[in-house]
Amino acid sequence: MPPARRPYRSRPKKQKAADDVVEQRPGEALIWTDGACKGNPGPGGWAAIVVPPALDVDGSPLPATDPVELSGGDAHTTNNRMEYTAALEGLNSLPAGSTVAIVTDSKLMLDSMTKWIDGWKRKGWRTASGDPVKNQDLVTALDEAINRHAAVRWLWVRGHETGDEHAHKAFNDRADRLAVAAAAAAA
Secondary structure, rough: OOOOOOHHHHHOOOOOOOOOOOOOOOOEEEEEEEEEEEEOEEEEEEEEEEEOOOOOOOOOEEEOOOEEEEEEEEEEEOOHHHHHHHHHHHOOOOOOOOEEEEEEEOOOHHHHHHHHHHHHHHOHHHHHHOOOOOOOOHHHHHHHHHHHHOEEEEEEEOOOOOOHHHHHHHHHHHHHHHHHHHHHHHO
């Protein structure tokens, strides 16, 4: 007699990673960042859009201030270097002691700064496999810039999504366009 068959059970579908809610907290500046590269390595560009706080830390409205767009490029670089540079330049544009949320579509940068950096420091800037950390100059500069501020949190959004349903990510799209233009200018 053949063995009894187990009843079929459908497996739950894996859920896609959801975007963090991009919500500006009272007293917090948002920095939307992106990097681009034509070839990798090749000419690259970075962009940071700094959105000043709309509310004071006590929740009272602040005078409306337009976002500040920053961008630049390098004739020979990588996309990851441009992603790091965007965050660094955005942080450096703010006064020390600021409260900041950095919004990125780069999982590498997000993981570098939220998951891996403490281990890299403990291991003398070596990865888990013992290799030197790539782009260590920018990672350490970013770490120093973060330490100048009162608080820095990181948010991830899925990049390159446009349309009405993604209107909340208009600054991500704008940062992408600025970075691509900077890469073209650096070529």
